[in-house]
Amino acid sequence: MCFVSTIVKLLGSILIVISLATCNLDKSNKIQNNSIERPNFLVIITDDMGFTDIGAFGGYDMKTPNLDSLALNGIRFTNFHGHLSCAPSRAMLISGTGNHEAGLGTQRDIERFRGERNYERHLVDRIATLPEILDKSGYRTYLAGKWGLSGTELIDPTERGFSKSFALIPSGGGHFQSIFHESRYTYNGKAFSEPKDPIYSTTLFTDQLISFFKEDQKSKQPFFALFAPTAPHWPLHMPPGMEYLTQDNYEEGYEILREKRLISATKFGVLPEGIKVNTYKSNAPPWDSLSAEEKALQLKVIEIYAAMISHLDQEIGRLLDYLKSINEFENTLILLINDNGAQGGPIFGGPPSYVKNRSFNNNPENIGKGSSWANMGQGWADAVNAPFRGSKGTVYEGGVRVAAFANWSEIKYPNSIYRHYLNNMDVLPSLLELAGINHPAPLLNGRDILSIRGKSFASVLRGNVSSIHSDDEAIILSASGKHFMQRGQWKLLKELEGDWELYDLNTDPFESRNLAALKPKLLNELLNEFHLNAKINNILD
DSSP states (O other), X not given: OHHHHHHHHHHHXXXXXXXXXXXXXXXXXXXXXXXXXXXXXXXXXXXSOOTTOSGGGTOTTSOOHHHHHHHHTSEEEXXXXXXXXXXXXXXXXXXXXXXXXXXXXXXXXXXXXXXXXTOOXXXXXXXXXXXXXXXXXXXXXXXXXXXXXXXXXOOOGGXXXXXXXXXXXXXXXXXXXXXXXXXXXXXXXXXXXXXXXXXXHHHHHHHHHHHHHHHTTTOOSOEEEEEEOOTTSSSOOOOTTOTTSSTTSSTTOHHHHHHHHHHHHHHTTOSOSOOOGGGOOOSSOOGGGSOHHHHHHHHHHHHHHHHHHHXXXXXXXXXHHHHHHTTOSXXXXXXXXXXXXXXXXXXXXXOOGGGTTXXXXXXXXXXXXXXXXXXXXXXXXXXXXXXXXXXXXXXXXXXXXXXXXXXOTTOSSSSEEEOSOEEGGGHHHHHHHHHTOOOOXXXXXXXXXXXXOOOOOHHHHTTOOSOSSOTTOEEEEEETTEEEXXXXXXXXXXXXXXXXXXXXXXXXXXXXXXXXXXXXXXXXXXXXXXXXXHHHTTOOO
């Protein structure tokens, strides 16, 4: 009897072990295949916005209620970094690597970089893209908006992991399609014939993404959607029906806008301590020195810019309403990141080479229409990028530090602010961790794949308030010969034709005091670290 009893107990224990193993396997399968267990991801990349443009970051003059609601009910990242322009910034996000490893060491065609490794100017096969990984792991993958990562190779998003795509292939263009005579969009890899009646770009992208959701509304797979509208990127075109939305907000000029933005941003808690308005040196002429005609032009471009952002907010609201209508909003992690700082320079700086043969009507009464081409100008860029120095195209904080936030029902501390350093490379590992997916390095589909440099901030969403990047981690980036490196509180940078500069971002996040001459030992230490990494990744001057 004792022998039989022992056998029965042993068999019972084996059954319990098998049962537990089966439960764990079922749970694992749920993580991999169940849309309830695996979150949806909606990543929104805005284009050339200033740090304080969103109301929740200080944009008291802008109407952004949908973005404000998302930001204030989520986590705002106030020390988040992209890159100096769109292509390298987006390459970091989609690859989890530096832009050099991804092939975007330069966005522009520069003779000294031609034929060099890491300067291919398009996404290379040695990195695995976020949609490629998610697609192979059971996610639906969508892109609606700007691509800008194909260079001269014309690589379509559907070739890099997106199952459905409506893409603007070049890095920018008019917001009313009628000013272009040839197609610049692709729809699922094929040329898209633009409608005869112009549709504003943000509306067009929103329509297409919603149509992808509707086409797959019976699917039980979770989704990853990259929504990449081009507004408020140049040219400044007034969205229909928005003409009277922002009038009278800017009559006092860009210096006053900057001061009021800083006051508003301070109330929202998104600025570093120690803001001193009067120490800021603008690159634009004083507002009071402008003629009446110059002021009228300046007011017109900032009103168009503000209307483009408010219209963008409305279209994002339409997208959110659709997700709520299909009961997917609660299970969707929404991550908004701007690609770089707002662009300065002259108002009529000229279109890029691929549209230089067009003729534009920039008469004052025509600015904002589809036949015009104007930029925001340096004064307003300085105001909306404040308190940080520089603008798009520079490696100062005003060019690379961007507004970002996450919204999700599972965030432990909603309406919170995370002040530690993050960057675009951190997005890929964060989403993979939340989806329960490992990065495929060193191989994917038989090709060699680089490991990633990004660090997951999934724990931040779950309540971790400490830094995920250690103080001794050197984060080294470059584009088109402009270099920057951050290691803890120290930032090393070099603009074209300039000397190396060194800043302590803990005490001087505005980069107003260059410490290179005062700390030669530290400067050499950081330079040695930069050059070692530059050699590995073929970062060239």
